[in-house]
Amino acid sequence: MALKAGTIVDGVVVNITKFGAFVEVEGKTGLVHISEVADNYVKDIKEHLKEQDKVKVKVLSVEEDGKISLSIKQANPTKKTVRPMEIDWNKNQRSGGDFEDKLSKFLKDSEERFQDIKKHQDVKGKSKKSVMK
Structure with a gap:
């Protein structure tokens, strides 16, 4: 053959x-x-x-x-059965509040951090301008 x-x-x-x-x-x-x-x-x-x-x-x-x-590996394939995970979409699976609460908290924290950075840059910029005069 x-x-x-x-x-x-x-x-x-x-x-x-x-x-x-x-x-x-x-x-x-x-x-x-x-x-x-x-x-x-x-x-x-x-x-x-x-x-x-x-x-x-x-x-x-x-x-x-x-x-x-x-x-050799293709002649002896290992059978790995992968089953999709079953999800109950009607059930709230995560604790600690819903999505809107988390998003609101994230936006608030993000805005506070942005203001801190902006304030820090303004202070740095003013000190450089006073030195240059």
């Missing part, structure tokens, strides 16, 4: 390098890049694989020059 992109086959790790692992599949050797070994970050590939390990790989591509790109 000829290898085609997208097929999942069994293979054997024949060599490990710092950038990936060479895996023999159906009499041919392909590369599993280090980024395709596991779902999480792989710093040292030897912590995940060793020579002669039997692995299931997905064929990513077969180039005209014979290079075969493989993936």
Whole structure:
């Protein structure tokens, strides 16, 4: 059977390098890049694989020059079921007042801070003008 992109086959790790692992599949050797070994970050590939390990790989591509790109992580996808959070929109979920109260407080605090900054800049500006005279 000829290898085609997208097929999942069994293979054997024949060599490990710092950038990936060479895996023999159906009499041919392909590369599993280090980024395709596991779902999480792989710093040292030897912590995940060793020579002669039997692995299931997905064929990513077969180039005209014979290079075969493989993936272990895509051949063994982890099933993460993510369910959307259910929200009761009719219920006030936050304590401490409603939105209008918080917005009003924010605007008041913001205006007070702005006035303090403006006052500080006016004082600085007047002292520079008196020095220049």
